[in-house]
Ligand SMILES: [Zn+2]
């Protein structure tokens with residue numbers, strides 16, 4: 001069941017014209033002018049905060065996630081607002097410009113994604129998904145999949161409620177539900193901060209014999 005407040009929000013979206021979250025111009029939730037002001041990263045971080053070209057630094061070598069790509073910086077106020085509105089004001093449509101930023105970033109850094117990769121959004125628990133009405137990472141992944149033809153692959157389930165950024169809590173929160181042996185996987189999420197969620201999903205996937213696990217996010221939060 002969709003909670004009552006969500007229905008109200010969705011109704012409001014129908015009756016009031018869409019307005020850019022940044023400049024307030026009518027027509028869309030993030031207008032082309034404001035979207036074009038968001039700079040995509042021309043570089044790549046290691047899983048930690050070191051800037052790296054191709055390989056992980058020595059400290060990150062043992063981690064299960066092989067690479068991470070973040071389209072832009074969470075410092076950018078428009079990006080921050082767009083992600084916040086997508087997640088907490090339930091403006092699902094904002095997943096379109098956010099997915100566009102990811103696609104643009106992947107083109108800019110020429111990341112060599114071959115066509116045997118699979119897109120896997122970081123899942124929400126059933127309770128979290130019910131509250132929001134959708135999974136923002138899944139919405140972003142769907143658009144990337146449509147644009148790039150990289151197939152979506154639903155193979156991870158979140159089986160435990162977690163508090164964000166609590167490492168001890170995230171352990172064993174995910175379950176691999178399909179055969180991922182020898183598969184190359186790209187995990188999709190909105191923000192990469194400590195990376196503990198992505199690392200835990202990557203750990204589970206590698207445990208189930210996935211060959212490669214990359215992470216791709218809209219924004220990177222540097223502490
Ligand atoms: Zn605007």
Ligand SMILES: [Zn+2]
Pocket residue numbers: 046047048049050056057058059060
């Ligand atoms: Zn590192």
